[in-house]
Amino acid sequence: MYENKKVRDIMVPISEYPVISEDTPVSGAVRIMREYFHQKDGTWYGFQSVLVVNGRGKLVGILTLRGFLKALKLQAVLDHLLKGDSEGLIFMPSLEILTRDIMRPLKLVTVQADSDIFRAMVVMVESSINSLPVLAGRDLVGVVRTIDMFWAVGEFLD
Amino acid sequence: MVPVEDYNTISENATLYEAIKVLRGSFHRDGKAWYGHRSVIVLGKGGELTGILSLRGLLKAAGLKELDSDPDFKAEAWGWYYVSRLRKQSSLRVRDVMRPLTVATVDVGTGVSEVAVALLRHRVNSLPVLKKGNLVGLVRTMDVFMVMGDFFG
Numbered sequence: 001m002y003e004n005k006k007v008r009d010i011m012v013p014i015s016e017y018p019v020i021s022e023d024t025p026v027s028g029a030v031r032i033m034r035e036y037f038h039q040k041d042g043t044w045y046g047f048q049s050v051l052v053v054n055g056r057g058k059l060v061g062i063l064t065l066r067g068f069l070k071a072l073k074l075q076a077v078l079d080h081l082l083k084g085d086s087e088g089l090i091f092m093p094s095l096e097i098l099t100r101d102i103m104r105p106l107k108l109v110t111v112q113a114d115s116d117i118f119r120a121m122v123v124m125v126e127s128s129i130n131s132l133p134v135l136a137g138r139d140l141v142g143v144v145r146t147i148d149m150f151w152a153v154g155e156f157l158d
Numbered sequence: 159m160v161p162v163e164d165y166n167t168i169s170e171n172a173t174l175y176e177a178i179k180v181l182r183g184s185f186h187r188d189g190k191a192w193y194g195h196r197s198v199i200v201l202g203k204g205g206e207l208t209g210i211l212s213l214r215g216l217l218k219a220a221g222l223k224e225l226d227s228d229p230d231f232k233a234e235a236w237g238w239y240y241v242s243r244l245r246k247q248s249s250l251r252v253r254d255v256m257r258p259l260t261v262a263t264v265d266v267g268t269g270v271s272e273v274a275v276a277l278l279r280h281r282v283n284s285l286p287v288l289k290k291g292n293l294v295g296l297v298r299t300m301d302v303f304m305v306m307g308d309f310f311g
Contacts, residue, residue, distance in 0.1 A: 027310040072274040125218045154182040
């Protein structure tokens with residue numbers, strides 16, 4: 001009667017999750033994310049986020065679709081700054097926005113794999129996020145999403 | 159944007175239990191990849207559009223009262239109890255937990271960057287689109303993403 005489902009029972013294991021480097025420029029990240037989108041009736045087929053690694057292969061963040069909203073906002077700020085600079089007084093060595101600038105760092109919010117799934121739900125609601133990195137101790141082992149949570153609750157109602 | 163006609167709808171008087179069933183029915187999976195709209199358009203008594211019900215909004219409703227009132231809130235303890243209660247009770251309706259259309263909107267002529275800023279500011283993934291004050295569609299984070307190619311590379 002009382003189903004003690006744990007996060008690890010419903011999460012997407014890290015081995016199944018797409019990964020990109022934090023140095024990937026936004027244009028590259030867009031291309032990679034698009035590989036997961038197949039347009040049909042305007043709905044998305046596939047993963048809506050990717051995990052991000054640093055130069056040493058360590059997982060450092062998660063890039064979601066909202067990260068791209070941030071990229072647009074950053075680009076608008078940059079364009080605005082440069083528009084008024086006709087004499088080229090503002091020197092910016094690199095104008096390229098990279099994945100690390102728009103991702104959500106892993107350390108911000110996570111949940112433990114052996115937590116009850118409702119604990120994950122509370123974290124997702126309180127942090128206003130739809131993809132939550134899952135740790136076993138300090139190691140990243142997967143990602144749990146609103147949709148996984150929703151499906152588990154629905155199964156229980158059947 | 160996605161035209162309103164393309165969305166699943168539900169009555170604002172429907173119970174949360176019914177809402178979960180409707181939404182679940184519109185999803186399909188392929189391994190761990192899901193497809194289907196992540197939200198439902200809510201209709202009022204006269205069939206007019208009154209709100210949006212999102213996945214997270216539905217889940218949040220499960221803890222709405224408890225989250226607000228109990229600082230030592232134990233998700234694990236009430237979680238399944240609440241879900242089984244959902245089956246029988248009919249007190250919580252869609253209208254109690256949906257996001258009313260009046261909260262935030264964009265105009266059909268709004269530029270993409272502005273839409274991005276609005277989605278970020280309101281912490282939502284979809285916004286109703288108005289044309290001369292009438293609702294014509296929904297614009298989502300996903301739709302903004304799809305035109306990103308025009309801005310980057």
